[in-house]
Amino acid sequence: MDIDTLVGDLMKAERIPLNKLHQKKQLFEWQRDDYRAMNKLLADLDKFVFDGIFRQATFTKKTVTTSKESAVSVRNISSTSNLSSSIQVHSLAESAYMTSNGSIVKTGETFDPSLTLDSQRSFLAQGFTSNEIRIQSIGKDGVLGEEIPITFEPTKESLNDVINKINNSQAGVVAFFDKATGKFSISAKNTGDIAGGAEINLKGDLLTSALKMDDNNQIAADAVVPTGEQPRGKAGVNASFTINGLKTERSTNTFVINGFEYTLKQITGTGTITVNSLTDEEAIFKSVKDFVDKYNETIGKINSEITEERYRKYQPLSDEEREAMSEKQAEMWDEKAKSGMLRNDSILSSALNKMRTDMYSRVGIGGDGVSDNYDQLAEIGITTSKNYRDGGRLVLDENKLREAIKNDPNAIYKLFTHDSAVKEEQGLARKLRATIDETIKTIEGRAGNSLRTNAQFTLGRNLSAIDSQINRFEDRLIKIEDRYWRQFTAMEKAIQKANSQSAYLMQQFSY
Structure with missing residues (x-):
């Protein structure tokens, strides 16, 4: 008997439940990785918001000019209003x-x-x-x-x-x-x-x-x-200068007055340097437009994740199945098998709904510093796509946004960042960041992160449980394979003995 082939074929049947456990483990790992990819996507959006529309400096960008840059340079630090001033430099700080x-x-x-x-x-x-x-x-x-x-x-x-x-x-x-x-x-x-x-x-x-x-x-x-x-x-020397008719001093050549940073470079004597600023409307426009594009990109990827088709007949390949395929075939199979890991996921669906609500809500209440003219996104030219297939994508009316920036850029800043103890009254970006933070924590509770052990999140505990089942099943298979070998070895010995006895009898009958 070909015992190797017989035992191998029997063990293939015995390993079917083990293969299913490995497939289940792989699916959990793919789902974990997809969750973490969504968390990275949300974290990137949060950082983009914080570095952009969440900063007052984004909406106070100004083009500042001086009549003699080599003598006095000025840049805006935090002023929300424009500047028009004159300055004479009597001495530089030393x-x-x-x-x-x-x-x-x-x-x-x-x-x-x-x-x-x-x-x-x-x-x-x-x-x-x-x-x-x-x-x-x-x-x-x-x-x-x-x-x-x-x-x-x-x-x-x-x-x-x-x-x-x-x-x-x-x-x-x-x-x-x-x-x-x-x-x-x-x-x-x-x-x-x-x-x-x-x-x-x-x-x-x-x-x-x-x-x-x-x-x-x-x-x-x-x-x-x-x-x-x-x-x-x-002895040290203070910088001495006259600004808008007021003579004053500073210990350094660089100082801030009314949110503008002045840097004195040369003594002008009786010569007067004029300084003027204009709101950098184009830079502010680009910051808001970039946010809209980043938001649309993020919700687009999340929407595609929760609507992605799930091909249940394409299960993860075993090592034997992968060896039987070409590299291209295995790659195409994996693509189908990985598809739809987060289809209709409740965490992501809920996050999208909250993000849309955050974006479309009204900000603040009367008398809280938020402009009544700009307390909703639609009032600065940002609305929701009318095509339901877009999944809440924002649409930008560039002309309306430019007009709002020209009228009151600080009001747009408050629209995004207004702070309040009541969440419903907070700025849109502040609400959005709170929703993102909440979603990231919820996903980490399910899929963890690179710093958590399996025991600290749901899918990790599931993976650990499957690993335990796999280890127990593999121990069981070893015992089953040993039993098969003992049984077939005993059978082969019995057949050999029977053949020997039969040959002996045949020899006796031949006389």
Whole structure:
């Protein structure tokens, strides 16, 4: 007997339930992957909304022009109204600095800033005892910052190491040593003048003795120096300017007034720079249109997913079935087998209904800052397709949207983002993002995500249960196959014995 063939054929029949379990597992995995693809689609839409129509900056985009860009540049940060102003620049903001009072190196000696301070002590004109320095400087806000302590180890660290510590600290200064002159320098990172006080304060005898620095930049600036030499210090300077007739100062050359950021570049003296802005209607229009396109693309893909045909006669292929097909045939079969995994899915259908409701609802109530003229999408030229086959696709009337942008871009921003404790009164984008977030969480409860284990979502638990069934069934098949082999082996031995006895009898009868 051909026992191998007999047992193989019998085991094929025995494996039919196991194959069905593998098919069921594959279907669960495909469904899980399709759910996660929908979650990614929704997350992409949510990010697109947040980065676009959810930001006020999207609706405050303006084209700002100045009569002399090389002297003053202006850009809009948060203003919802346009600008028309004049400005004269009297002085630019400058940083304070201070340098050593002469070379820090003994006459005739050479100091190497890359070697340890201890090894170079004898070459310094003046010594030091403390292993700590303290630096205080002007902050970005024009106010003196906190005193920053910096410690160092002379036996292990060089002057270059100390300079790196200073420059990388929160002290707000930049330090360097010039080997050619033997002088040390510190300058403030931030510009501006502190009225009645210094912009840089130093403590620690490494600075005030060995490196020959004054206690602060004001002392250094006031120090008398030999004729022809540069001052060893300078006070910070505020930017001084007159805007629309008002003379004022700022500690930096870049500052914000009424939502516009000004950057002063040159002193204009008595010359006046004019600044004007116009709403960038085209940029706002593009942002809203891009949202409409992205929304339509998203609901289109979800609609196609829940209406996709399910071909139930095309089940996942087993390894044997796949080997019997060509690569193209297997690919076409898989395409049919994967189709319709989320057909008529209740989670996605519910999400689509909520998203449509979010988009078509009215925003806010009277007196809450939302314009009565623009409290629905239709009022800015966005309506629903009349073709029911489009599944709630938005249709854009470009002329009407452009007119609304021209009339009141801030009202459109509020239409999308208005906040309220009552969800029904919230802006359309805010409602939409809440629905997306809720849907994503619901889908994750069913299909999980890459960070969840199978035990944490429904399909994962189903997959784990099937894996357990498969393992038990495979153990059972091993026992069945062993039994078949024992039975057929015993049968073959019995047949061989019977044949032997028959041959013996035939031999006896032949005499």
